[in-house]
Amino acid sequence: xxxxxxxxxxxxxxxxxxxxxxxxxxxxxxxxxxxxxxxxxxxxxxxxxxxxxxxxxxxxxxxxxxxxxxxxxxxxxxxxxxxxxxxxxxxxxxxxxxxxxxxxxxxxxxxxxxxxxxxxxxxxxxxxxxxxxxxxxxxxxxxxxxxxxxxxxxxxxxxxxxxxxxxxxxxxxxxxxxxxxxxxxxxxxxxxxxxxxxxxxxxxxxxxxxxxxxxxxxxxxxxxxxxxxxxxxxxxxxxxxxxxxxxxxxxxxxxxxxxxxxx
Amino acid sequence: xxxxxxxxxxxxxxxxxxxxxxxxxxxxxxxxxxxxxxxxxxxxxxxxxxxxxxxxxxxxxxxxxxxxxxxxxxxxxxxxxxxxxxxxxxxxxxxxxxxxxxxxxxxxxxxxxxxxxxxxxxxxxxxxxxxxxxxxxxxxxxxxxxxxxxxxxxxxxxxxxxxxxxxxxxxxxxxxxxxxxxxxxxxxxxxxxxxxxxxxxxxxxxxxxxxxxxxxxxxxxxxxxxxxxxxxxxxxxxxxxxxxxxxxxxxxxxxxxxxxxxxxxxxxxxxxxxxxxxxxxxxxxxxxxxxxxxxxxxx
Amino acid sequence: xxxxxxxxxxxxxxxxxxxxxxxxxxxxxxxxxxxxxxxxxxxxxxxxxxxxxxxxxxxxxxxxxxxxxxxxxxxxxxxxxxxxxxxxxxxxxxxxxxxxxxxxxxxxxxxxxxxxxxxxxxxxxxxxxxxxxxxxxxxxxxxxxxxxxxxxxxxxxxxxxxxxxxxxxxxxxxxxxxxxxxxxxxxxxxxxxxxxxxxxxxxxxxxxxxxxxxxxxxxxxxxxxxxxxxxxxxxxxxxxxxxxxxxxxxxxxxxxxxxxxxxxxxxxxxxxxxxxxxxxx
Numbered sequence: 001x002x003x004x005x006x007x008x009x010x011x012x013x014x015x016x017x018x019x020x021x022x023x024x025x026x027x028x029x030x031x032x033x034x035x036x037x038x039x040x041x042x043x044x045x046x047x048x049x050x051x052x053x054x055x056x057x058x059x060x061x062x063x064x065x066x067x068x069x070x071x072x073x074x075x076x077x078x079x080x081x082x083x084x085x086x087x088x089x090x091x092x093x094x095x096x097x098x099x100x101x102x103x104x105x106x107x108x109x110x111x112x113x114x115x116x117x118x119x120x121x122x123x124x125x126x127x128x129x130x131x132x133x134x135x136x137x138x139x140x141x142x143x144x145x146x147x148x149x150x151x152x153x154x155x156x157x158x159x160x161x162x163x164x165x166x167x168x169x170x171x172x173x174x175x176x177x178x179x180x181x182x183x184x185x186x187x188x189x190x191x192x193x194x195x196x197x198x199x200x201x202x203x204x205x206x207x208x209x210x211x212x213x214x215x216x217x218x219x220x221x222x223x224x225x226x227x228x229x230x231x232x233x234x235x236x237x238x239x240x241x242x243x244x245x246x247x248x249x250x251x252x253x254x255x256x257x258x259x260x261x262x263x
Numbered sequence: 264x265x266x267x268x269x270x271x272x273x274x275x276x277x278x279x280x281x282x283x284x285x286x287x288x289x290x291x292x293x294x295x296x297x298x299x300x301x302x303x304x305x306x307x308x309x310x311x312x313x314x315x316x317x318x319x320x321x322x323x324x325x326x327x328x329x330x331x332x333x334x335x336x337x338x339x340x341x342x343x344x345x346x347x348x349x350x351x352x353x354x355x356x357x358x359x360x361x362x363x364x365x366x367x368x369x370x371x372x373x374x375x376x377x378x379x380x381x382x383x384x385x386x387x388x389x390x391x392x393x394x395x396x397x398x399x400x401x402x403x404x405x406x407x408x409x410x411x412x413x414x415x416x417x418x419x420x421x422x423x424x425x426x427x428x429x430x431x432x433x434x435x436x437x438x439x440x441x442x443x444x445x446x447x448x449x450x451x452x453x454x455x456x457x458x459x460x461x462x463x464x465x466x467x468x469x470x471x472x473x474x475x476x477x478x479x480x481x482x483x484x485x486x487x488x489x490x491x492x493x494x495x496x497x498x499x500x501x502x503x504x505x506x507x508x509x510x511x512x513x514x515x516x517x518x519x520x521x522x523x524x525x526x527x528x529x530x531x532x533x534x535x536x537x538x539x540x541x542x543x544x545x546x547x548x549x550x551x552x553x554x555x556x557x558x559x560x561x562x
Numbered sequence: 563x564x565x566x567x568x569x570x571x572x573x574x575x576x577x578x579x580x581x582x583x584x585x586x587x588x589x590x591x592x593x594x595x596x597x598x599x600x601x602x603x604x605x606x607x608x609x610x611x612x613x614x615x616x617x618x619x620x621x622x623x624x625x626x627x628x629x630x631x632x633x634x635x636x637x638x639x640x641x642x643x644x645x646x647x648x649x650x651x652x653x654x655x656x657x658x659x660x661x662x663x664x665x666x667x668x669x670x671x672x673x674x675x676x677x678x679x680x681x682x683x684x685x686x687x688x689x690x691x692x693x694x695x696x697x698x699x700x701x702x703x704x705x706x707x708x709x710x711x712x713x714x715x716x717x718x719x720x721x722x723x724x725x726x727x728x729x730x731x732x733x734x735x736x737x738x739x740x741x742x743x744x745x746x747x748x749x750x751x752x753x754x755x756x757x758x759x760x761x762x763x764x765x766x767x768x769x770x771x772x773x774x775x776x777x778x779x780x781x782x783x784x785x786x787x788x789x790x791x792x793x794x795x796x797x798x799x800x801x802x803x804x805x806x807x808x809x810x811x812x813x814x815x816x817x818x819x820x821x822x823x824x825x826x827x828x829x830x831x832x833x834x835x836x837x838x839x840x841x842x843x
Contacts (some may be wrong), residue, residue, distance in 0.1 A: 057731045075731040082725045085354045086599070087779050096721045100733015107717075132779055152732065307658045308604065349826055355598060355772050362603035363772050366765040367819020373687050373762070373812035386682060390669050464761075465669075468662045475655040515669035522663035529656075 008034050009070065010156040010187040011056060016065035018055050024063065025051045031205055031214045033156065033187045038178065040198035040217070041191040043207035044230050049191045052207065053158045056189075071187070074154025078161050079141040084134035091129040093144050094120055097151030112151075119150040123177055139170025143177065150181075157181065159190040163197070171197075195221060274507040279394050286396050286404070286460045287499030287517060290469045293408045293453045295492030296415055298474025299484065300446060303426045307471050308358070309447070314454050314466040315365045316342030319372035321388045321463065326381050331388075332403050335458050339451040342368060391462030391514030394506070404456045411452050415488075418445055423484065465518040469495060472521035479525075479532035498524045570804035579690045579810060582698050582757050583796030586766065589705035589750040591789030592712055594771030595781070596743060600723045603768045605639070605744070608661055609751050610763040612638035615668035617685045617755065622676030628700055632752045638664065639748050688759035688811035690800065697756045704753035711746050712785075715739040720781065758811040765815035770795060773822045776829050795821060 009032045016029040026048040033039055041049050054060040057073055074097075094116040095108050102108065108116075120126045123143040128136065133144065142162050149157050159178075163171050175197065182188050182202075189205075198204055204220045206212040206229040213220045213229075223234055274280045301310050320338015324331050345368065350360040376385045387395065396404075415422075422445075424437035432439055450470070457466045473495035477487045502517030509516075570576050597606050613631035620630030638660065673679040684692075712719075722729045722736040729736045747767075754763050770791040771784075778784045799814030806813075 059730050073731065075728050077725060077728050083723065085356075086720075086724050087354075087775075087781050087784055088720070088724065089780070092720075093724070096717075096724070096732060099717060099721055148732075302655060305654075307655055311658060349823065352772075352776055352826060352829075354775050356601055358601060359598050359603045359768060359772055362607060362764060363769050363819065363822055365607075366762060366769060366815050367822065370762055370765055370812040370815025370819060374808050374816055377683070377687070377809045377812065379807070386673075386679070389686070464665055465662055467658055468666070471655050471658050472662075475659065509674070511670045511674045515666040515673075518662060519666040519670065522659045522666065525655075525659050526663070 010035055011067075011069045011071075011073075011189075013056075013067050014065060016055065016062050016067060018051055018060060018062040018065075020051075020060075025209060026055075026207070027210045029065070029207075029211045031203075031211070033189060034202075035155070035187055036182055036185050037187055037202040038182045039187070039189045039203040039205055040201050041189055041205045041207060042193070042195070042198065042226075042229055043191075043212075047208045047229075049207055050160065053160060053189075053191075056156075056158060069156065071155035072153060073156045073158065074149030074152045076142070076145045076149050076157060076159040076162060078164060079138055079145060080165065082133075082141070082145070084141070086133060088133050089129065090120065090125060090131055090133055090136065090144050091116055093133050094129070094147045094151050097148040100152065116147070116151050119147040120144070122150060122180075123147045124173070137170070139166045139174060142166065142170075142174060146174075146177065146181075155185070156187045157189070159188065161191050161193070163192060163194060195226070270508075274504065280503065280507065282396050282398065282401060283393050283460075283503055283513065284500070285401050286393055287503060288496055289401070289404050289408045290457050290460055290517075291473070291492050291495030291499055293411050293456050294469035295473045295477070295490075295495040296488045297411060297449055297453045298470050298472075298495075299477065299488045299491055300415070300422055300426070301450065301470055302474050302478060303422075303484075304446060306446065306450065307467070308361070310450050310454070310470050311467045312346070312361045312365050313339060313342055313447075313451060314458065314463045314470075316345070316368045317454065317458070318369050318388070318463050319375060321458065322372040322375035322381065325384065325388060326375055326378075330400075330403070331459060332400065332407075332455060335455040336451075339455060343447065343451065387462065389462045389464045390512060391458070391460045391465060393460040393503075393513040393517060396459060400459055404459065407452050407456045411449050411456075414445065414449055418442070422446070461514045461518055465514055468518035468521045469499075472518075472525050473498065476521075476525045476528045479528050494524060495521065567801075570801050573804070575691045575693075576800065576804050578693045578695075578698065579757075579800050580797060582690065582693045582701055583800060584793055585698050585701035585705060586754050586757060587705075587793035587796060588789050589701065589708040590754060590766040591770060591787075591792040592705075592708045592785055593747055593750050594767045594788050594792070595775075595785050596712075596719060597747065597767055598771045598775055600719065600743070602744075602747065603764065606747055606751060606767055607764045608657065609635045609639050609748050610755070610760045611661055612664050613752060613755055614685060614760040615664050615671060617760065618668045618671045618676065618678065618681075621678055621681060621685075622671065627756070628752055631755055632748065634664070635748045635752055636745065639744055684759065685755075686759045686761045687809055688755070688757050688762060690757045690810035690814075691804075693756060697753075700753045701757075704750045708746060708750060711742055715742055716781075719743055758814070762811045762815045765811075765818055766792060766796070769815075769818040769822055773818070773825045776825050791821075 011033040013032070014030040017024055017027040019025040029052065031039075041052070043049055051060065053075060055062050055067055056069055057075060058069070091113070095112060097116070097119070098108050098112045102112070117126055117129060120129050123146050125140060125143055125147065128140065133141065136144065146157070146159075146162075162174060166174065178188055178190065192198060199217045199221065201217060203215065204217050205214045206220060206225055208229050208231060213225045227234055275284060301307055317335050317338030320334040320336070320341065321331055322334075323329075323337075324334020342364070345364045346361055349364055350357050352360060375381060376388060421437050421442050424435055425432040425439045425442040429439055453470065454466055457469050461469060473491040474487070476494050477491035481487045481490050498520040499517050502520040503513070505511055505520065506513045506516040571580060597603055613635045616630035616632070616634030617627050620627045641660075669682070672682050672685075718729075718734055718736055718739040721732060721734070722740060726736070751763050751767065754766055758766055771788040774784055774787040774791055778787050795818045796814055799817045800810055802808070802817065803810035803813040
């Protein structure tokens with residue numbers, strides 16, 4: 001699965017269509033992720049973002065098209081999906097990243113522990129390595145999950161709505177971290193709802209059961225594209241005095257799974 | 264021919280069997296109708312837990328000579344309170360807490376039931392004594408059944424709205440809290456009624472079986488409730504025939520027939536759904552036997 | 563004083579019961595933590611109950627009880643696992659009905675086919691004071707298997723429960739290890755059936771581990787603590803049952819439940835007390 005370093009693309013997808021038994025969730029997907037780039041994935045819930053990640057990870061076989069992932073791929077899920085009541089420390093969670101690389105009977109040794117602590121250091125949480133995972137704030141837990149992916153030595157990181165539920169300062173901190181990771185040469189695909197943040201990134205992929213657009217934010221983030229992506233009209237609000245207009249998207253419903261709030 | 268007719272009518276000439284038939288009828292009414300709501304709200308686990316956890320109430324009643332119905336009633340209340348109070352430790356999870364409460368209460372019930380002071384008849388408590396109900400028992404059970412059915416009729420609209428979409432229920436004037444509490448109370452009452460005939464290890468057969476079978480065949484709520492009641496009665500009668508002619512234990516035969524009815528209907532309805540699937544694509548995982556999804560319901 | 567404490571254990575059947583409890587405690591305590599962690603309490607209960615008709619069959623046809631129990635438990639558990647994949651708690655109407663159907667089958671087999679209706683009590687609630695040496699050996703083997711499997715698969719089990727959707731991406735398959743966990747639970751529960759019976763067996767596995775979890779925050783201490791608690795509760799329950807002539811399995815279940823209640827109350831009290839102290843400081 002590992003290509004040579006000379007291939008600049010960490011992942012290449014073309015003509016992809018995928019779904020579950022009897023139902024196609026994604027069709028006509030094609031894009032490339034370069035090393036060192038941040039790709040924002042926009043789209044409504046149910047639009048196929050999670051399915052795409054599953055295909056990239058190799059968990060779901062596509063119906064058609066080609067997928068080539070040339071680097072180890074790590075996924076950073078939403079913290080809400082992991083168990084905060086688990087009797088694990090921050091270091092334990094980071095060490096989970098070594099699972100794939102050690103045979104069953106080997107415990108993580110000194111080398112692995114050092115790697116995990118270094119990864120925690122990269123995300124700014126080395127001092128908290130001994131604390132219970134559940135005691136941390138939402139933003140901190142998210143960063144621990146990023147550290148776990150770093151321990152895996154993943155060059156391509158898939159982040160599933162990492163900013164949801166975080167407060168302003170946490171968003172900023174996570175954002176800086178992700179910038180730094182991408183400048184180290186990793187590729188990041190981040191599913192996100194905040195259009196403002198995405199403007200500073202390298203590429204944007206708009207999904208709504210099919211690929212609506214892929215390219216630079218300046219080219220992709222236009223009103224018609226956004227309307228097709230989210231399936232709703234953008235509401236333009238005038239700012240009384242200056243005549244400037246701001247567009248907002250009507251709120252979307254999260255699917256009925258019932259997310260746990262940040263504790 | 265007359266031999267067959269003779270065989271069909273003979274059991275019901277006896278008082279025991281007549282009362283058993285009445286009991287089965289009550290079970291069907293209560294279990295079938297309420298069972299549809301138990302499925303809709305996914306309360307099967309709660310229903311079974313309540314049934315198991317009221318066992319010490321039965322044991323105390325047997326020990327002190329009080330009517331079983333009373334013991335069951337008190338047992339249900341104690342069990343519900345215990346689960347509410349102890350079920351909140353976050354590290355453990357609700358299912359686990361419920362399991363803890365059940366096994367502790369059951370243990371307590373067994374200690375009481377097997378103690379030397381207790382009259383024999385543990386198996387009656389566990390598996391029911393459908394052939395041993397008295398007229399008084401039937402009267403009390405009948406009264407409870409009426410309460411359950413009337414409540415269901417009055418609450419129908421509320422239950423439907425809350426069960427269909429909890430989050431928007433308030434906006435149309437429904438009250439999720441009320442629906443939850445009402446259902447749990449009704450399940451408690453129904454369990455108390457059914458525990459006499461089926462015992463608390465088998466009660467879940469009538470609370471879940473006929474409704475689950477009806478759900479495979481019918482898509483709208485009210486017809487489903489009616490069908491479930493009918494199927495419950497049908498299976499119950501079959502069970503009584505089996506018990507009469509094969510000599511098998513009464514409660515277990517009735518419960519067994521309800522389960523068998525479901526298991527037999529399951530593949531038949533799956534076949535029908537497969538054929539329908541070819542016309543209209545729908546979501547579904549391939550390795551699960553598809554159960555009716557509530558999105559098909561025209562409520 | 564000495565007579566009071568050790569008197570009951572001078573009796574040989576009580577001694578065997580004690581050995582059985584201690585042999586079971588390792589498996590029950592250790593697997594109990596995995597059961598509570600991975601939310602498998604219902605599964606364990608179902609496995610225990612599903613073994614009931616197997617036990618009746620074994621008694622009636624004359625083959626070893628553990629084999630009958632393990633067979634039905636595994637068949638049921640395997641079917642349940644397959645059918646419950648994708649559902650939230652693994653519990654749905656099919657599960658409930660198959661389980662109650664099996665209990666009904668067991669009752670009919672016992673009371674009407676094999677006419678062993680009098681055995682139903684022991685099958686359902688155990689006979690800790692009538693343990694054979696074979697039972698003790700079985701329990702010891704199951705406990706040893708639990709230790710070995712935890713050593714081999716513990717980290718995968720932990721990761722799979724922590725974040726089931728990402729486990730694949732961490733580079734391990736969790737299918738096989740999870741399958742091993744389910745089979746191991748079936749095995750251990752089967753080994754405890756002779757002591758606690760089909761209905762009460764979860765009291766040994768789930769309740770002590772849940773109690774310990776209220777106080778302990780790391781896996782290793784939780785595991786050691788649970789094993790110790792099973793041993794203590796089992797011994798104390800056995801002692802109580804001999805003194806009061808009560809059924810041993812049920813006594814242990816009741817005792818472990820009481821300890822749990824005390825633990826919950828104590829914890830809530832110390833919590834509010836600590837908060838109050840902080841506020842007034």
